[in-house]
Amino acid sequence: MSDKIIQIAEMNKWFGDFQVLKNINLEVEKNKKIVVCGPSGSGKSTLIRCINRLEEHQEGSIIVDGNELTADTKDIEKIRAEVGMVFQQFNLFPHLSILDNCTLAPIWVKKMPKKDAEDLAIQHLEKVQIADQASKYPGQLSGGQQQRCAIARALCMEPKIMLFDEPTSALDPEMIKEVLDAMVNLAKAGMTMIVVTHEMGFAKEVADEVIFMDEGMIVERAETKEFFANPKSDRTKLFLSQIL
Amino acid sequence: MNKLNFLQTDKNNLNTYLYTGVILVVLSIFIVFLNSFFNKDIISFLPGSISFFLPLILGFIGLHLIRIDYSSLKLLDSINKNINTNNFNAFLSLLIVFAVIKSLPPLLSWFIFDANIAGDSKDVCTGSGACWTYIKIWFNRFMYGMYPNAEQWRINLSFIALAFLGTIGFFATEKFKKYLTLYYVVVYPVIAFFFIFFFISGGPIFFDFSYGIIAAVISVIIGFFIPSKFKMYYFIIVPITLYILLKYVFFYEELIELGKLEALEWVETGAWGGLSLTFIVSFFCLIFCFPIGLFLSLGRRSDFPIIKYFSIGMIEFWRGVPLITVLFMSSVMFPMFLPEDMFIDKLVRVIIAISLFEAAYVAEVIRGGLQALPRGQYDAAKSLGMGYWKMHILVILPQALKLVIPGIANTFLALVKDTPLIFVVGLLEIVGMLNLAKTNPEWLGFAMEGYVFASVLFFIICYAMSKYSYNLEQKYKTER
Numbered sequence: 043m044s045d046k047i048i049q050i051a052e053m054n055k056w057f058g059d060f061q062v063l064k065n066i067n068l069e070v071e072k073n074k075k076i077v078v079c080g081p082s083g084s085g086k087s088t089l090i091r092c093i094n095r096l097e098e099h100q101e102g103s104i105i106v107d108g109n110e111l112t113a114d115t116k117d118i119e120k121i122r123a124e125v126g127m128v129f130q131q132f133n134l135f136p137h138l139s140i141l142d143n144c145t146l147a148p149i150w151v152k153k154m155p156k157k158d159a160e161d162l163a164i165q166h167l168e169k170v171q172i173a174d175q176a177s178k179y180p181g182q183l184s185g186g187q188q189q190r191c192a193i194a195r196a197l198c199m200e201p202k203i204m205l206f207d208e209p210t211s212a213l214d215p216e217m218i219k220e221v222l223d224a225m226v227n228l229a230k231a232g233m234t235m236i237v238v239t240h241e242m243g244f245a246k247e248v249a250d251e252v253i254f255m256d257e258g259m260i261v262e263r264a265e266t267k268e269f270f271a272n273p274k275s276d277r278t279k280l281f282l283s284q285i286l
Numbered sequence: 287m288n289k290l291n292f293l294q295t296d297k298n299n300l301n302t303y304l305y306t307g308v309i310l311v312v313l314s315i316f317i318v319f320l321n322s323f324f325n326k327d328i329i330s331f332l333p334g335s336i337s338f339f340l341p342l343i344l345g346f347i348g349l350h351l352i353r354i355d356y357s358s359l360k361l362l363d364s365i366n367k368n369i370n371t372n373n374f375n376a377f378l379s380l381l382i383v384f385a386v387i388k389s390l391p392p393l394l395s396w397f398i399f400d401a402n403i404a405g406d407s408k409d410v411c412t413g414s415g416a417c418w419t420y421i422k423i424w425f426n427r428f429m430y431g432m433y434p435n436a437e438q439w440r441i442n443l444s445f446i447a448l449a450f451l452g453t454i455g456f457f458a459t460e461k462f463k464k465y466l467t468l469y470y471v472v473v474y475p476v477i478a479f480f481f482i483f484f485f486i487s488g489g490p491i492f493f494d495f496s497y498g499i500i501a502a503v504i505s506v507i508i509g510f511f512i513p514s515k516f517k518m519y520y521f522i523i524v525p526i527t528l529y530i531l532l533k534y535v536f537f538y539e540e541l542i543e544l545g546k547l548e549a550l551e552w553v554e555t556g557a558w559g560g561l562s563l564t565f566i567v568s569f570f571c572l573i574f575c576f577p578i579g580l581f582l583s584l585g586r587r588s589d590f591p592i593i594k595y596f597s598i599g600m601i602e603f604w605r606g607v608p609l610i611t612v613l614f615m616s617s618v619m620f621p622m623f624l625p626e627d628m629f630i631d632k633l634v635r636v637i638i639a640i641s642l643f644e645a646a647y648v649a650e651v652i653r654g655g656l657q658a659l660p661r662g663q664y665d666a667a668k669s670l671g672m673g674y675w676k677m678h679i680l681v682i683l684p685q686a687l688k689l690v691i692p693g694i695a696n697t698f699l700a701l702v703k704d705t706p707l708i709f710v711v712g713l714l715e716i717v718g719m720l721n722l723a724k725t726n727p728e729w730l731g732f733a734m735e736g737y738v739f740a741s742v743l744f745f746i747i748c749y750a751m752s753k754y755s756y757n758l759e760q761k762y763k764t765e766r
Contacts, residue, residue: 096665123671133666137684137762147670150680192666199670 045072047203047234048093053102055088062088063099064258070203075235077245077266080255081281086238087130089255090205093236094125107202123151126196130208132188134180140167140191141176144198152199159198166194170224186217190224197228204228206237242285246270254278295354303351304362310348314341315383322388342380349376408729420732421739424723428739431559431714437551440488441562444481451477475573482566488552501528555633556712561743563715567637568702574641575701576694579648584678586653597649604646610707612639617711636708644701651693655686688762695755699748716740 048070055063062085070076078086091097092104095111095118104111109121135143144163148154154162167173170190172183180188189209196204206225210218222244229235229248239245245252245266252269254262254277262269262278273279295303318341320326329337349370357363369379400415403422411417421428430438451474455466480498505525558566585597604612616639617632624630659682667677687694706717714722720736723729 091665094669096668119671119673122669125669127665127669129662129666131660131662133660133662135663135666135681135685137688146680147672150676151671195670 046070047072047107048236049103049105050093051103053092053099053104055085055092055097055099055101062258063092066102066260068253068260068263070234070236072202073232073234074250075229075233075248076237076251076253077249078236078238078253078255079240079242079245079281079285080261084255085258086255087207090127090207090236090238093203093205094122094127096127119151123147123199124201125203125205126199126201127205128189128192128196128207128209130211132180132185132192132212134188134192134195136180139177139179140172140183143180143191144195147195148198163194163198166197167191169197169227170194171220184217185213186220189213189217189221193221193224193228203234203236206235206239208238208240210239210241240285242270254281256281292351295351297354297357300354300357303354304357304359307348307351310344310351312348314345314348314380315387317341317344318384318387323391341384342377345380346373346377349380408732411732416735416738417732418735420723420729420735424719424729424736427560427723428716428719428736429560430562431719432557433553433559433562434551434557437488437553440486444485445562445565447481448478471577478569478573482570486553486558486566487555497529497532501525501532504528555631558633559714560719561716563713564702564705564747567633567640567705567708567713567715570637571640571644571701571705572698574637575644575648578641578645580652580683582645582649583652583656586649587656600642601646601649604643605650607643609640609643609704610710612643613707613710615639632711633713636711636713640701640704640708644697644704647697647700648694651690651697652686654693655688655690656682658689659685688759691755691759691762695752698755699751702747702751703744716743 046069048068050066050068053063053066054061066089068089078089080086088097092099092111093106095104098113099111106121107124109117111118111121134140135146138146141160141163144167145156145159148159148162149156164173164176167176170193172187172190172194175183175187175191180191183191193209209225210221213221218241222241225235225237225244226248237244237249249266252264252266253260254269254273254275256277262273262275264274269278270282273282290299290302292303317329320328327337329340331337332340350373352362353366353370353376354362355366357366370376396415398415400413401418402411402413402415403418404410405419406423408417408420410419426435426438430441433441455470458466484498502525505520505528508524509520582597582601585593586601588594588597613636616635620635621630663681663685664677667681672680705715708715709718709721717740720733720740724733724736
């Protein structure tokens with residue numbers, strides 16, 4: 043049991059009257075890489091936003107690293123600190139330099155000494171190959187560089203899980219590759235990752251499993267090879283035929 | 287030589303057009319100049335209406351002639367680009383230039399040439415210009431109100447000390463830079479308050495102030511030898527203990543009564559006034575209304591109903607009542623609700639009233655900035671494990687406040703210009719003193735000079751503030 047880092051059981055979520063997530067059951071083991079795909083509006087983003095409680099679920103349970111997420115979770119910040127997240131729109135802090143973006147949370151949330159935080163940040167920025175831009179501001183970087191900085195920023199908190207919410211959807215085609223490369227390297231280093239993406243090439247290369255969602259439900263979950271070779275449901279087949 | 291076409295100027299005959307045009311424009315300005323400064327009408331031989339419009343017509347034709355695109359003369363190009371883009375703009379430019387020339391002589395003669403400044407009674411003011419003697423004689427009152435002349439050094443000293451303490455930030459070394467915010471938000475206002483109220487008021491209360499200063503200095507000196515681990519507790523406990531020791535053990539109050547120690551003369555706040563009071567009221571209202579407004583704006587967006595509706599109530603109440611009634615209530619109604627033996631100084635009540643009033647405006651300005659931030663910033667901060675306060679202090683407020691610098695500067699300028707309203711409770715800052723001085727039987731009829739003087743002072747203050755806010759905007763500009 044202990045290597046199940048995320049356990050979601052019978053989870054339901056509504057936005058007003060509209061049910062976005064229906065009866066979600068999902069278990070993720072440590073060091074697994076999961077790709078979530080599906081048409082827009084199918085609840086993929088909402089699902090992973092529920093995992094670090096940027097959205098609240100109404101029914102069922104979500105257990106992240108042994109802590110159940112409920113309305114009265116006092117130390118939700120501690121759980122969030124262990125779950126890194128990368129957003130579609132980067133969401134870097136525009137008033138801080140790249141380096142400060144990366145050191146802000148380690149210094150103030152993890153109480154790390156400034157010197158250590160900066161060393162750590164440079165180390166992670168080097169991994170995503172933008173250490174030379176450290177003193178610039180986000181507005182001066184290209185989209186791809188910003189997204190790689192956002193990955194480094196999340197990694198600086200040394201999370202156990204990384205969530206990616208369509209990290210390449212807002213990028214120009216030629217910048218997608220540099221971001222995907224950074225993600226592939228991260229995957230090879232053994233990070234637990236849940237990635238919402240339409241990049242099927244990335245899924246084939248690194249994912250252990252692929253989840254297909256539609257209308258708020260998990261339609262299909264399979265090993266990557268199996269998923270692409272012979273999808274079971276008709277909805278998946280239709281989706282794959284359109285996207286590939 | 288190319289054919290000249292005066293309706294359609296072109297580059298080929300650049301010099302011809304240029305010289306003709308410049309001569310015409312200069313001539314037109316010269317005519318107006320002579321007329322205005324020396325009262326000589328050199329074109330009076332022409333019939334009435336033509337002589338009136340001739341400068342305008344000449345200048346207009348001149349400007350038309352020099353309107354040549356890409357002449358490669360820098361000055362000409364910049365004139366054409368900025369004031370002479372088409373006939374209509376040329377016409378407006380000419381009118382403005384003429385209006386300035388026309389209005390200069392009367393202004394100059396009122397302000398300088400026909401004005402009087404010598405002497406010390408109103409008998410010297412015989413000219414048609416301003417009587418600056420009036421300002422000179424009353425200057426002290428305009429600056430310090432009814433404050434005793436012999437004690438005015440206390441006001442000067444306080445302001446110099448505050449100005450000096452305010453500039454400490456520029457000299458702080460790298461090691462102390464991170465404490466600067468704390469200094470400016472907490473320490474500086476407290477010091478300022480002590481200085482202004484205990485030092486300018488004087489009286490027995492001044493001893494409290496001096497005990498406080500001595501306690502603070504001694505504890506800071508000892509503080510250097512305390513290990514940093516205990517510094518926090520040290521700085522909370524030791525200064526207070528020292529203060530109490532000084533007050534009740536070493537310096538018995540009896541010493542004062544025995545006359546062995548002489549206090550500063552007590553000056554009640556009602557006697558304060560003039561420009562120094564304008565500064566005091568504006569300064570305290572500015573530093574108090576900002577944090578209150580900040581908390582109200584956050585409170586209005588809070589998830590807790592009590593905080594939320596309290597904030598909304600405060601904001602809507604203070605925005606809904608006129609300042610003059612607030613001031614009136616603070617001085618007349620408010621003391622009635624206090625217990626018999628409790629007394630809050632009039633000036634303090636006024637400062638609280640104005641601060642709360644302006645805080646409501648500041649709150650709404652800041653809320654505008656908070657709403658302008660994309661939701662992603664909140665998401666990103668939360669996903670990094672920040673709680674409410676860390677998120678707001680580190681991520682949200684720095685961005686939101688940067689956005690609303692112009693709006694806050696606007697509110698602050700309005701605040702400074704609202705301070706004259708405190709005359710309704712009998713506090714006379716500079717405009718109040720002017721109104722008082724102009725009713726003095728010996729100095730009747732010089733209201734104009736007084737108001738001009740006050741406008742110049744207010745303009746200097748407000749322009750400095752607006753410049754400063756603009757500099758702040760530029761300093762914190764990081765996008766692109």
